Amino acid sequence: MGLKAYHEEYNRFPSEAISPTPSQTRGKILKTLHPEYDAAGHPKKIPEGNPRGINFFDPPAAKNKMSGMYYDDKNEPVLVDPWGTPFYFMASPDERKEVPNPDLQERPRDPKVQTDIIIYSAGPDRNPDTWRDNIASWR
Numbered sequence: 001m002g003l004k005a006y007h008e009e010y011n012r013f014p015s016e017a018i019s020p021t022p023s024q025t026r027g028k029i030l031k032t033l034h035p036e037y038d039a040a041g042h043p044k045k046i047p048e049g050n051p052r053g054i055n056f057f058d059p060p061a062a063k064n065k066m067s068g069m070y071y072d073d074k075n076e077p078v079l080v081d082p083w084g085t086p087f088y089f090m091a092s093p094d095e096r097k098e099v100p101n102p103d104l105q106e107r108p109r110d111p112k113v114q115t116d117i118i119i120y121s122a123g124p125d126r127n128p129d130t131w132r133d134n135i136a137s138w139r
């Protein structure tokens with residue numbers, strides 16, 4: 001979703017990604033990574049966390065509010081999985097490249113995921129806490 005490209009450009013992750021708990025792919029983070037452009041190709045508004053106004057990813061448009069990005073009733077962008085639920089993501093807060101493992105069943109064994117960024121889907125049951133059907137970037 002453009003977080004690695006963002007890191008390459010700014011040498012850090014957006015503040016929304018640095019959180020002790022997973023964040024959802026909606027609202028400000030999407031505006032930061034994917035600014036809206038006017039017809040002339042200029043950003044309509046320079047995002048606070050993206051002062052160069054770079055477009056870091058082009059999400060597919062959602063169909064029936066599934067598998068892509070759409071704007072909700074409050075005109076906030078939402079990026080959803082094939083079952084219509086926003087993805088969850090979390091970035092490493094420092095150079096150690098480890099992220100707290102959100103999988104409660106795995107946590108006693110592997111409390112940390114050794115990577116710089118994780119993203120996961122709640123799966124067909126749309127519940128992020130049930131891991132048997134969740135789809136995780138790190139395995």
Ligand SMILES: [Ca+2]
Nearest residue numbers: 122123127130
């Ligand atoms: Ca689930």
